[in-house]
Amino acid sequence: MRVRVEIHNDTLSPWEELASHEQATAELKGRIGAAGVFVGTMRDFNEASDVIAMHLEHYPGMTETHLERICAEAGKRWELLDTLVVHRVGEILPAEPIVLVAVWSEHRKDAFEACRFIMEDLKSKAPFWKKETLTDGSARWVEKNTAGY
Amino acid sequence: MTVDVKFFASLREQVGCEGASVEIGEVATAADVWLAAAGGKPMPPNVLVAVNMEYTDPNREVKSGDEVAFFPPVTGG
Numbered sequence: 039m040r041v042r043v044e045i046h047n048d049t050l051s052p053w054e055e056l057a058s059h060e061q062a063t064a065e066l067k068g069r070i071g072a073a074g075v076f077v078g079t080m081r082d083f084n085e086a087s088d089v090i091a092m093h094l095e096h097y098p099g100m101t102e103t104h105l106e107r108i109c110a111e112a113g114k115r116w117e118l119l120d121t122l123v124v125h126r127v128g129e130i131l132p133a134e135p136i137v138l139v140a141v142w143s144e145h146r147k148d149a150f151e152a153c154r155f156i157m158e159d160l161k162s163k164a165p166f167w168k169k170e171t172l173t174d175g176s177a178r179w180v181e182k183n184t185a186g187y
Numbered sequence: 188m189t190v191d192v193k194f195f196a197s198l199r200e201q202v203g204c205e206g207a208s209v210e211i212g213e214v215a216t217a218a219d220v221w222l223a224a225a226g227g228k229p230m231p232p233n234v235l236v237a238v239n240m241e242y243t244d245p246n247r248e249v250k251s252g253d254e255v256a257f258f259p260p261v262t263g264g
Contacts, residue, residue, distance in 0.1 A: 078264050094263070095195065095196055096263070097193075097195055097237075097240070097256065097258070099240055100237060100240035100241075100256070103240060125263065125264075136263075136264065137263070137264050157264065160263060160264050161261075161263065161264040162261070163242075163261060164261060164263050164264075165195070165235075165237075165258060165261050165263075166261055166262065166263025166264070167195060167196035167197070167258070167259065167261065167262050167263070168262045168263070169196070179196060179197040179259070179262075180262040181259070181260065181262070182260050182262065183260075183261070183262050183263075183264065
């Protein structure tokens with residue numbers, strides 16, 4: 039199973055990212071029967087406040103290793119051909135994509151379930167932290183993620 | 188022995204530094220490292236601990252040269 043994990047400061051264009059990734063993994067064409075894709079984007083409100091920007095921080099080294107491990111674990115639990123995780127860090131504005139998780143497999147059950155598994159593990163365990171800037175210019179750390187299940 | 192300490196996100200702001208090289212006794216846990224590095228501030232109950240980039244328990248013993256990181260609950264995605 040292939041695994042690709044990327045964390046970067048640049049704007050994330052998930053659909054372009056998927057197209058170029060599929061081009062680079064053309065040898066899997068014909069074997070793939072399902073692709074499960076999750077894209078998380080930034081909202082302009084949170085906890086009853088309007089949010090105008092967000093800063094996303096990570097732990098370089100640990101975050102990448104952790105995500106690679108999540109993908110490897112998914113590969114043990116489901117029959118997967120390829121996994122891709124791309125996550126933004128740095129300054130992010132409302133409506134901008136934050137994260138892309140994509141999983142390719144022969145059958146839909148594996149793609150659906152593994153994509154969800156990777157995303158939920160990322161939300162609950164991968165070392166990332168968000169700091170929001172509100173309309174009055176004040177900033178606050180997001181203290182916890184909502185439960186996904 | 189010496190260990191490298193890192194603080195992330197809100198903990199970095201609370202402690203007032205992003206990390207330091209800390210001298211500590213030969214037998215020490217991650218929690219001892221916190222006390223030595225955080226200027227006597229008690230460790231908040233929800234703090235996550237990683238040694239050499241692996242999640243671990245605050246009671247884990249550390250070794251010379253270890254990288255000991257403290258951070259708040261994660262909020263990515």
